[in-house]
Amino acid sequence: MNTPHQRPRAFRLGDAAPERDRIIVQETPDAFASTHVDETIPDEEAAVEVAQRRGMVARALFTWSGLFWSATSALVLLAAGLWFDRLVGDLFARSQMLGWIGAALVAALLLALLVLAGREIAAVLRQKHIARMHASFARARAHDDRDEARTLTRELVSLYAHRPETARARAHVMQLTGEIVDGRDLIDIAERELMSTLDDDAQREIARAAKRVSIVTAISPRAMIDLLFVAGQAFRLMRRISEIYGGRPGMLGFLRLLKSVGAHLAITGGMAAGDSLMQQFLGHSVASRMSARLGEGVLNGWLTARVGLSAMAVCRPMPFATRKAPGVGDVAPFLFSKNEP
Numbered sequence: 001m002n003t004p005h006q007r008p009r010a011f012r013l014g015d016a017a018p019e020r021d022r023i024i025v026q027e028t029p030d031a032f033a034s035t036h037v038d039e040t041i042p043d044e045e046a047a048v049e050v051a052q053r054r055g056m057v058a059r060a061l062f063t064w065s066g067l068f069w070s071a072t073s074a075l076v077l078l079a080a081g082l083w084f085d086r087l088v089g090d091l092f093a094r095s096q097m098l099g100w101i102g103a104a105l106v107a108a109l110l111l112a113l114l115v116l117a118g119r120e121i122a123a124v125l126r127q128k129h130i131a132r133m134h135a136s137f138a139r140a141r142a143h144d145d146r147d148e149a150r151t152l153t154r155e156l157v158s159l160y161a162h163r164p165e166t167a168r169a170r171a172h173v174m175q176l177t178g179e180i181v182d183g184r185d186l187i188d189i190a191e192r193e194l195m196s197t198l199d200d201d202a203q204r205e206i207a208r209a210a211k212r213v214s215i216v217t218a219i220s221p222r223a224m225i226d227l228l229f230v231a232g233q234a235f236r237l238m239r240r241i242s243e244i245y246g247g248r249p250g251m252l253g254f255l256r257l258l259k260s261v262g263a264h265l266a267i268t269g270g271m272a273a274g275d276s277l278m279q280q281f282l283g284h285s286v287a288s289r290m291s292a293r294l295g296e297g298v299l300n301g302w303l304t305a306r307v308g309l310s311a312m313a314v315c316r317p318m319p320f321a322t323r324k325a326p327g328v329g330d331v332a333p334f335l336f337s338k339n340e341p
Contacts, residue, residue, distance in 0.1 A: 044268070044313075044320075044325065045138050045319045047264060047267040047268050048134065048264065048313045048314055048319065049134070049135050049138070050263065050267060051260045051261070051263040051264035051267060051310075051313075051314050052131040052134065052135070052260055052314050053131075054259060054260060054263040055256045055257060055258070055259035055260025055261075055262075055263060055314070056127045056128055056130075056131040056256045056257065056260050056314070057128055057131045057132065084106050084109075087102060088102045088103050088106060116250075119250055120250040120251065120252050120253065123247070123248050123249050123250045123252070123253040124250075124252055124253050124256065126246070126247055126248065126253075127242075127247050127249065127253050127256060127257065130159070130245065130246055130247055130315065130317045131260075131314070133152060133155060133156065133159075133317045133318065134314075134316065134317055134318060134319060136148065136152055137152055137187060137317070137318040137319060138318075138319045140152060140183055140187060141183070141184050141187045141188075141319075141321060143183075144182065144183045144184045145183045146181060146182065146183040146186070147183075148183065149183030149184070149186045149187050150177050150178075150183070150186065152187070152318075153173060153177050153186055153187070153190045154174075154177065156173075156190055156194060156317060156318065157170045157173055157174055157194070159246045159317060160194065160246065165197060166194060166197065166198075169193040169194050169197070170194070172193055173189065173190050173193050173194060176189060187318070187321065188321060188322045190318070191318055191320075191321055191322050191323065192322050192323070195316070195318065195323065196323070198244055198245060199312075199316075199323065199326075201244050202241050202244050202245070202308075202312050203312075203326055203330070203331045205237060205240050205241060205244070205308065206237065206241075206304075206305055206308035206309065206312070206331045206332065207305075207331050207332050207334075209233050209234075209236070209237045209304050209305075209308060210301040210302070210304045210305040210308070210331070210332040210335060211301065211332070211334065212233060213229065213230055213233050213297070213300050213301045213303075213304040214297040214298055214300060214301030214304075214335060215297065216229050216297075217229070217230070217296050217297035217300045217301070218296070218297030226296070226300065230300050230303070230304060233304055234304055234307045235254075235258075237304065237307060237308045237311065238254070238257055238258065238261055238307065238308075238311040239254060239257075241308060241311040241312055241315050242257055242311065242315045244315075245312075245315040245316055245317060246317060247315055257311070257314070257315070260314045261307060261310045261311050261314060264310040264313055264314055265306065265307070265310050268310070298335050301332060301335050302328055302332070302335055305328045305331055305332045305335070306328060308331070309325075309326065309327070309328065309331065312326075313325070
């Protein structure tokens with residue numbers, strides 16, 4: 001049987017090939033590739049990241065306020081150096097032994113100053129690292145980024161390497177880091193394993209501080225004592241929560257933390273007040289059954305709990321995902337009971 005020969009044809013490369021000459025290749029999806037899901041970061045998480053950027057994360061290298069404080073600090077240091085130089089010179093003029101004693105004391109002072117400055121810089125860098133981890137975890141989970149999730153999980157395990165209470169959880173998470181393919185699942189497991197104990201510790205600290213403030217305010221005879229005690233407890237609570245989650249704020253680090261907590265309270269304060277305080281106090285008849293002093297104690301305890309929850313949000317190295325972010329009613333339910341503050 002003779003088969004007809006097809007005559008040769010020519011066509012441009014840009015032209016489409018005839019239907020019978022086309023070879024259709026269907027790509028099969030890679031099950032191990034990270035899939036990017038278009039999800040929006042929740043408003044609560046966006047508020048936390050904004051607060052962290054305003055306080056703990058570095059902004060522009062040059063600001064007028066930064067220039068002012070830098071120049072002021074440099075002038076103070078120059079003045080102190082001239083004063084110490086004059087002091088040591090006067091001591092040498094009086095006695096050789098007094099001069100050497102003064103020089104040794106100045107050297108010890110400079111050494112201590114350098115050590116303190118190194119600690120402050122390390123604390124600030126640690127806070128920045130935790131804040132950046134928080135934002136990176138949120139984005140890696142939203143986009144289900146496997147590689148980023150593995151990198152961040154290893155950093156999280158390294159952050160708590162010195163915490164013996166997390167040893168078993170760290171070992172389990174590291175074992176699963178190379179086995180779990182889905183980035184979102186790995187982040188969720190890391191949160192459940194590593195954050196649960198730390199979250200419980202932070203909530204206990206908030207509850208204790210709120211109870212102390214509410215009791216002391218209820219029995220305190222002076223408003224100034226209330227103010228000082230509430231401020232002291234709030235500062236202590238913020239520092240303690242930062243330490244629980246891995247930060248060790250010094251003086252500068254604490255100022256940055258205070259700025260972040262203040263920004264978070266300013267952003268989320270209205271929603272929190274409407275959600276818990278107004279419902280409990282205005283929606284029920286609890287306030288009418290309490291004395292004025294007891295009501296002030298409950299209000300100050302609620303404010304202390306709000307400060308603690310904001311510190312918990314900005315100091316946590318990863319956002320709340322598998323665990324629900326606690327509210328005032330979760331950490332301090334005694335504030336809304338009828339029998340005790």
